[in-house]
Amino acid sequence: MKSGVTSHTVLKQLAGGIALALLLSGCTTGKTASEAPLPVEQAQLTAPPVVPPPISRKGPAKVVVDLEMVEQEMRLSDGVTYEFWTFGGTVPGSFIRIREGDTVEFNLKNRHDSHVAHNIDLHAVTGTGGGAEATFTLPGHKTQFTFKALNPGLYVYHCAMAPVGMHIANGMYGLILVEPEEGLPPVDREYYVMQGDFYTEGDHGEPGLQPFSLEKAVDEHPTYVVFNGSEGALTGDGALTANAGDKVRLFVGNGGPNLVSSFHVIGEIFDRVFYEGGSKYQENVQTTLIPAGGATMVEFTTDVPGNFILVDHSIFRTFNKGALGILSVDGEMKPEIYTGQQFSGEYPEAEGGR
């Protein structure tokens, strides 16, 4: 009995000692970890509609982002060009993918042949101007700042240089995804889509290089409302693709500058909508609002094959201003879900009809 008590005490002391040792070693480990330099990696940027691969790291890193601002004439519609101002040479700008807790060294260049100064305001940044005050960048110059990604989510970035509306109207926006620490659930396809409204002196479809119309922009009467920077960017060879049964995730942003998007995919129901690009999701959604300067993540499974049409359900924008994209899904028909047309013909008029 006595020896038992003794051994129990010894055990308790031993356990306490082990706990203490663990505690101490825990402290030591923690301290070492915070002092150890973060692994450094170069961010892989992608042009729309491509999204960089998911982040496989289980811990934070120092991520270096190199982004160049380019002013260049590009296609806005068939036979129509526009002098776009861009992040990375595309509208929307390069997609940036980082992880919650990452420390991001942001290097911004303004190409030598730019004619005005630019900067960047990333909505993912906690700090003055979202980085804008740190990145006032003249043509031929580069600037740098560093931020820590405190909040996960899907965020818009844009140029905030005066006159800010003109910089955004010319295409200076894009998306930055801050993956949560646990990552996003795996899917089969991820795509990057961003809506924007454009204001040209000529009417919709008027050919040639179209100058920016300040009047139409101030009046909020766009000539074009498009996905990914031009009418038809996501149709024909540019259509998004998937196979029936794929789980698809769309990162959808709205650069504005003026319009709010009623984003809808014809023939699909969003299984999940991470509305406003945040952490909560709504299920079984038909149409979701994307504010100007906001974003959303939608997920759905492509149960059946067909062409599924991305639209702004403020529908005149789709049929008259260009807000139309296609997700082309290959695979076997599943008549138990959707038959396609089963009958088409006349039916007899009711007796006594007019």
Place this chain on the structure above:
Amino acid sequence: MKGKGSWIPLLCLLSTVVLANEYVPLPGGPFHSSLRFGDNGGEVVVEGYQLMSRPVREAEFLAFVQAYPQWRRDRIPRLFADAGYLSHWDRPLAPRPGTLNFPVTRVSWFAADAYCRARGARLPAWLEWEFAAAADARQTDARDDADRRRRILTLGTPGAYRDAGESMPNVYGVHDLHGLVWEWPWDHASMMAAADSRNVDTENPLRYCGGSALAFSDRRDYAVIKRVALLSALSARTTLSNLGFRCAKELP
């Protein structure tokens, strides 16, 4: 004698093929600036002055650098110009062929200031540039002309280079205030006012989204807003591929 006299200027013309760059008088007077200065809401009085009819051209700047070799790109202290200074020239005393009549670019404020001083002149103040630039070929203040606004807003974009002075002069006889290149004003460093760094909102209003509304008295004059946004980002040693200058001086 008469024949010889008329030959000399012709020979000069052939050897340099540089268009004349005269000073033209501007009367000044009450003026509504697109920038707000303190509490005056943009209402100012501009004193009369003279302004070069064209931006300073490559040939003119070459002559200056030949006369004042301390401003050669291979001799200038980095304090007075960044590494881009005249970097588009083939050699320190050799602009690219065929560009002698282009407006000179890639010059720092220090170099532009020195050029004008060497010519017994000075850089124009922002208000003097803005006063002259408000005019078109028919009226002294054409800024309410919607078509003109549209036109000048998209000027100055890449590819706009051509010989200086080719365009129509305005009513004062000044060419190319819009379109060819941006121009150094004498007072670029004080344009954004507010040296009080205690309030970040007023320190540098142009750097933020909503800030643009603070500094401009005419929020629709985007051509000016665009220009000022660029000028306010410059330091005196900055050089840009689309930034040149012209000189001003007092009325005789």
